[in-house]
Amino acid sequence: xxxxxLIAMLSSGPDVRVSAPAPxxxxxxxxxxxxxxxxxxxxxxxxxxxxxxxxxxxxFWLKVMFAVALAGAxxxxxxxxxxxxxxxxxxxxxxxxxxxxxxAIAGAMLWQANPAETRALFLGSTWRVCPFLIAxxxxxxxxxxxxxxxxxxxxxxxxAGAASGFAAGAIAALVYCLHCPEMSxxxxxxxxxxxxxxxxxxxxxxxxxxxxx
Amino acid sequence: xxxxxxxxxxxxxxxxxHALFLQGMDGDAIAYRSFLQATATHLRFFLRRRLSxxxxxxxxxxxxxxxxIHNQRLTYDTAVPLTAWMYAIARYxxxxxxxxxxxxxxxxxxxxxxxxxxxxxFSSADEAAGEARRDLAKLLAxxxxxxxxxxxxxxxEGMSVREAAxxxxxxxxxxxxxxxxxxxxxxxxxxxxx
Numbered sequence: 001x002x003x004x005x006l007i008a009m010l011s012s013g014p015d016v017r018v019s020a021p022a023p024x025x026x027x028x029x030x031x032x033x034x035x036x037x038x039x040x041x042x043x044x045x046x047x048x049x050x051x052x053x054x055x056x057x058x059x060f061w062l063k064v065m066f067a068v069a070l071a072g073a074x075x076x077x078x079x080x081x082x083x084x085x086x087x088x089x090x091x092x093x094x095x096x097x098x099x100x101x102x103x104a105i106a107g108a109m110l111w112q113a114n115p116a117e118t119r120a121l122f123l124g125s126t127w128r129v130c131p132f133l134i135a136x137x138x139x140x141x142x143x144x145x146x147x148x149x150x151x152x153x154x155x156x157x158x159x160a161g162a163a164s165g166f167a168a169g170a171i172a173a174l175v176y177c178l179h180c181p182e183m184s185x186x187x188x189x190x191x192x193x194x195x196x197x198x199x200x201x202x203x204x205x206x207x208x209x210x211x212x213x
Numbered sequence: 214x215x216x217x218x219x220x221x222x223x224x225x226x227x228x229x230x231h232a233l234f235l236q237g238m239d240g241d242a243i244a245y246r247s248f249l250q251a252t253a254t255h256l257r258f259f260l261r262r263r264l265s266x267x268x269x270x271x272x273x274x275x276x277x278x279x280x281x282i283h284n285q286r287l288t289y290d291t292a293v294p295l296t297a298w299m300y301a302i303a304r305y306x307x308x309x310x311x312x313x314x315x316x317x318x319x320x321x322x323x324x325x326x327x328x329x330x331x332x333x334x335f336s337s338a339d340e341a342a343g344e345a346r347r348d349l350a351k352l353l354a355x356x357x358x359x360x361x362x363x364x365x366x367x368x369x370e371g372m373s374v375r376e377a378a379x380x381x382x383x384x385x386x387x388x389x390x391x392x393x394x395x396x397x398x399x400x401x402x403x404x405x406x407x
Contacts, residue, residue: 002344003344011243011245014367015393017239084297084302087292212309
């Protein structure tokens with residue numbers, strides 16, 4: 001077939017004119033995944049009764065801000081990796097700054113804490129389950145982010161898959177904040193990140209298979 | 214000093230293609246056709262340089278990239294230069310093909326590969342420029358009836374959406390959606406057909 005014939009076919013008919021999709025095309029699957037994730041959290045884990053009191057602690061808001069910043073960075077990374085030719089240079093900064101800030105605070109706390117306390121600051125009482133619960137809550141959001149990226153045009157599939165997983169993990173960490181009793185930045189800076197890294201790794205593994213087009 | 218005209222011409226290409234691309238999105242078929250023709254020329258040059266060992270594949274990949282560009286138009290983000298966007302798509306299709314080709318080659322007899330290389334030297338790719346080896350019309354025939362008919366009526370026979378909708382007993386919107394899905398399916402067939 002001649003390329004000119006293909007061009008003639010593509011440039012005629014009802015699909016020449018296209019209009020930009022409404023922003024809800026991206027937002028709806030994400031909100032759906034988020035709703036399922038919140039539902040799972042409420043049903044299987046529940047929200048502690050003292051949440052209104054803990055919500056007054058700065059440590060709680062530090063945890064929330066950390067998850068929000070990483071969710072934003074992950075979402076931005078995902079969208080850029082799903083856009084051919086997009087500029088990726090700032091992504092490392094967006095992803096790195098929240099982590100470094102939290103680590104600096106955690107480092108200062110460890111420095112000041114007496115040695116008997118460090119173990120509790122790092123392990124809390126839920127370190128065994130925390131990463132797995134974040135990974136579990138990320139599943140419905142992960143399905144949504146992969147769906148969104150599949151509808152776009154990722155050209156680096158492994159990275160795009162990893163970014164979809166990371167965005168889902170960071171949003172799930174935000175959901176998990178409502179249940180999680182831990183307040184130590186040392187704990188959050190390690191176990192939360194470990195939880196987010198589970199869907200990230202799965203995304204990197206699946207990316208080349210499920211995102212190819 | 215010598216670089217300035219080159220930069221200007223790149224900038225000119227970007228502006229010209231971008232204008233045609235946007236007019237095309239607004240439904241201007243002639244502008245869209247010029248956009249695709251200019252894009253095909255750029256992509257052919259781009260791919261020919263990178264596929265010097267497989268000149269016969271160039272036009273197949275030009276066509277695959279054009280179809281991908283057409284199908285992915287709505288994912289274009291205005292923050293990215295249009296030329297960067299379309300070369301990124303062509304590069305993705307090129308890498309995808311090279312990866313699949315390498316996988317296939319591992320299954321092949323090594324002698325066969327040498328033969329292929331020799332014939333490639335005498336290939337007449339330049340004479341055949343603009344003509345792919347795969348026949349898109351035959352691939353079109355492998356689409357489900359509904360999608361194939363919607364594409365043939367509206368894009369090859371020049372029927373209006375209304376006429377095609379009456380003939381196919383669908384709504385206007387369904388015809389448009391079916392055409393879009395058909396072209397996406399065609400892109401997958403094209404990718405697997407090599």
